[in-house]
Amino acid sequence: MTPDELAPARVDLVIVGGGFTGCAAALEAARTGATVALLEAETIGHGGSGRNVGLVNAGLWLPPETVIAEMGDAPGRRLLAALSAAPGQVFDLIAREGIACEATRAGTLHLAHSAAGLRDLRERCRQGGALGAPLALLDAAEAARRTGSAAFHGALFDPRAGTVQPLAYARGLARAARAAGARLHERAPVAAIARKDSGWEVTANGTVLRADALLLATNAYHGAAAGMPRPRFTPVHYSQFATAPLPDALRARILPGGEGCWDTATVMSSFRMDRAGRLVLGGIGDVSGPGAWFHTRWARRKLRALFPELPSVPFSHHWQGRIAMTSDHIPKLLDIGPRGFAIFGYSGRGIAPGTALGTAAARALLGAGPEALPLPVRTGHSEHLPALRAAYYECGATLTHALLPLPKP
Incomplete structure (x- = not known):
């Protein structure tokens, strides 16, 4: 896939990270008509998404009762219900977008x-x-x-579960997002992020993008950048x-x-x-x-x-x-500022949760609000x-x- 040329622009949503979460968010945002720019420091799927085992699992590593005990009854059940449906969301998306990724829903x-x-x-x-x-x-x-x-x-x-070729799935999401109107920029490491004029200002390769909303989706491949919070895992x-x-x-x-x-x-x-x-x-x-x-x-x-x-x-x-990996093995969705989220910590379950949470985050950031999210928004997270x-x-x-x-x- 030939990346788009990076140029100064004002967009509705800037996404940092070209894996399952970022590409799913870009696709959802672009399909709703929003203007989207995705910045990937290497190439699409370079990180954990392209190196994934390829299992499209339902749920988390934890048994359901442990999830509920960790999160509380209502939040735990909400997340478990969303992740139970997430493999179906992945395979439906693959069929809808015609993604060639060896998709096999055999459990x-x-x-x-x-x-x-x-x-x-x-x-x-x-x-x-x-x-x-x-x-x-x-x-x-x-x-x-x-x-x-x-x-x-x-x-x-x-x-409910199945398998995919993970790099092909990540790149297929990216192609579908681009076809829907998203702009995808590879070899574009972010150097700085700042709040400015009631929005976000993101600098990559000396180019400044301005956006109303921001999603950090770097997970285990987070790079250092001024003003960008470092996920703890x-x-x-x-x-x-x-x-x-x-x-x-x-x-x-x-x-x-x-x-x-x-x-x-x-x-x-x-x-x-x-x-x-x-x-x-x-x-x-x-x-x-x-x-x-x-x-x-x-x-x-x-x-x-x-x-x-x-x-x-x-x-x-x-x-x-x-x-x-997080100590409780539950993904984290952090509030990093007005209309800004960071998602990370899949603890080895990236395909279905990343797709579901990236899609939901795009909806929430573009107007649907926290009600669109299957995971509570936190103000911070630390690891010992x-x-x-x-x-x-x-x-x-x-x-x-x-x-x-x-x-x-």
Whole structure:
């Protein structure tokens, strides 16, 4: 996609960040007839959106009763209802805009890595069912049939969910926003943000944009800029390894139904199959950092433990991305000034929540008000020792990948 030329302008809404949240907001705003400028420091989808696992999940990592306990009854139920519907919002948007992103709505499998994990899934199933979620608890035999692996004690199936190619989805949102009239500017890092003349003044590449409303949607890839509040979160790395395309016989046995998967382990892992037949395996840890050798070795061992028939299939690609983790694992929507929001902290659940919250934020900023938001607006958020917590997560993932034996199938 060829970016638009950046020039001084007055617009209704300036968005900083070209991931799921920012692009969904730009699309919604432009479709309502608002003038929109989106500024991305790198390229669309460069950050966590393009490096995402690709699972379009409903809800958060937390069990529903924990969300309600953290947020309060009415706000918690409001957010859970919005995120229950969010996968449908994603797939409807993909269909409406004709986004080619390998969209597969075949559900997801939350896999029990142990007997304790299965007990956790049983409780999640109970809590979700009480709120009307169409979840199904699967036994070990059914989990093995659906995944092609005998390594799991059972699974929680969520038919609301699915998978996408995340970078293609982010870029598809951007193309749809541009077609609707939004102006998208890549390689445009923001240098300064200020309030001026009852609006916002945003400077990027020496060019000043003025806007009535502002949305900061940088999440875990926030850059320093004068006057721009820094979201507080713990950065956690997640790395992924893609095999070469599998032979047809193996593709027919591994995830034959097309579900996306992740497990209940504390140092969690995930896997899904892409359209070309590559198995994409992911795990917590930074494959570009000091622990790279351990994470890569773990990926090979994990693949062998899950699918013994794949020991000779090479990994053809690997990459890593940053997650903005909050201590309570609930996204944050901050009031940063008159008609100004910052959204961040998806804790690894970016696709559906980012789409839903970005869309809602655009509506709220352009006149619908706070009633359009499924998440309460806060005036601030802090995290305790985020750098130390980030080191703890990476050290824990590296030690786990280096020392702990993998379960035998």
